[in-house]
Amino acid sequence: MKTVTIKDVAKHANVSKSTVSQYLNKRYEYMGEETKKRIERAIEELGYQPNIVARSLKQKSTSTIGVIVANILHTFSTQVIRAIEDACHEKDFHIIVCNADDNPDKEKKYIDMLRAKQVDGLIIFPTGGNRELYERMVSEKYPVVFVDRSVSEIPIPAIMLDNVKAAKIAVQHFVEKGYERIGMITTSIIRNVTPRVERLTGFQQALQEHQLPVVQDYIKSLDPHQIREGLNEMLSLKEPPQAILAGNDLVLAEILNYAKEQHIQIPDDLALIGIDDVSYASFYNPPLTTIAQPTFDMGKKAAEMLLQKIQDADVKEEGHIYRFEPKLMMRESC
Structure with missing residues (x-):
């Protein structure tokens, strides 16, 4: 034909x-x-x-960006991707989404693949395990924006929540409700993933500010498959925590599953707050108190920044971290 x-x-x-x-x-x-x-x-x-390929060669642009998420299972990731797609659609840009599974090798493979496809820029939720690759993109003035995480001494702008404040808001709410024995569980901080480390820091600072003890047995950083065991250890203590802060949505889901299996009543037996306003929070029984991130605003800002860098490689935003405000969604789990 x-x-x-x-x-x-x-x-x-x-x-x-x-x-x-x-x-x-x-x-x-x-x-x-x-x-x-x-x-x-x-x-x-x-x-x-x-002929999109021919047009791209002529215009030296594919009107496409790559988005590499660290873990697409996070509610935060999917909500931010949606906002990025909306913002790019308005500018006639397409997006290709890849999931790195928190694996630096997989992340590197996707960065190399997307650049080979000549995407105009990348939005990355970085694993933190590809410093040389990040540095090379900076030296080449290749348009890159980080989301949710920053990498120390890598001058790439990052879109992030005020994670310290998010944890402090949660502890403040626990204290206002009369709880004194407060614990926190987050996913592993072995690779110093920024939001996890910052939320733990904010949690400990808040306890000290409220003159509450920092009990190490109440603080756990675990891989998702270890969370139930960690919860069992924590709640089997002679004086177990009365309240727990879930560091993200994956931790929250594991705690809820454990509570259901063990017939733990929330909040009567255990008060609970989760960071990330999961879609089921308002209709779970009981409705879940959460700390919400402004995911749409964060995704829109990331897309706008990247498109600006694509149009002007010399835009002076390298290394700047844009912080967004957390919001307490008061419901009935605390």
Whole structure:
């Protein structure tokens, strides 16, 4: 079957090839409505499909960005991706989403693959395990923005929650409700993942500010499959915690499953607050008190920053961290 070309469209619409090209590139300034309609009809009737690869080579842009998330299972990740997609769609950019599974090797593979596909820039939820690769992109002035995490001494702008404040808000609410024995569980901090470390720091600072003891048996950093065992140890103590802060949505889900299995009543037996406002928080029984991140605003800011860097490689934002405010969603689990 013969490939339909711009020349065919121009002949069918009775216009020049340059006019069709202007239409395809949405340059309508000097184009009448009737001309646009003729070209649109010609494209539809002939079944014309633009050669995206050829156009990309000519324009030196694929109008595509890559998004590499550390773990797509996080509610935060999927919500931010949605906001990024919305912001890019408004600017006629497409996104390719890859999931690194918190694995630096997988992250490197995706960075190399996306750059080979000549995406115009990357939004990365970094694992932190590819410093040389991050540094090389900086030296090449390749457009990159980090989300949720920063990497020390790597001058790439990052979009992040005020994680210390998020933990402090949770502890403050526990204290206001009369709890004194307060624990926290987060996923592993072995690789110094920024939000996990910062939330633990904020938690400990808040306890000290409220003149409450920092009990190490009440603080656990575990892989998801270890959380139930850790909870069992914590709640089997002679004086177990009365309240627990879940460091993220994956931890929250594990605590809820454990509580159901062990017939632990929330909040009567154990008060609970989770960081990340999960979709089921408002209709869970009881409704869950959470610390919400402004995920839409964070995703939109990340996309806007990257598109700005794509248009101007010398934009002076390297290394800047943009912090967003957490919000307490008061419900009934605390």
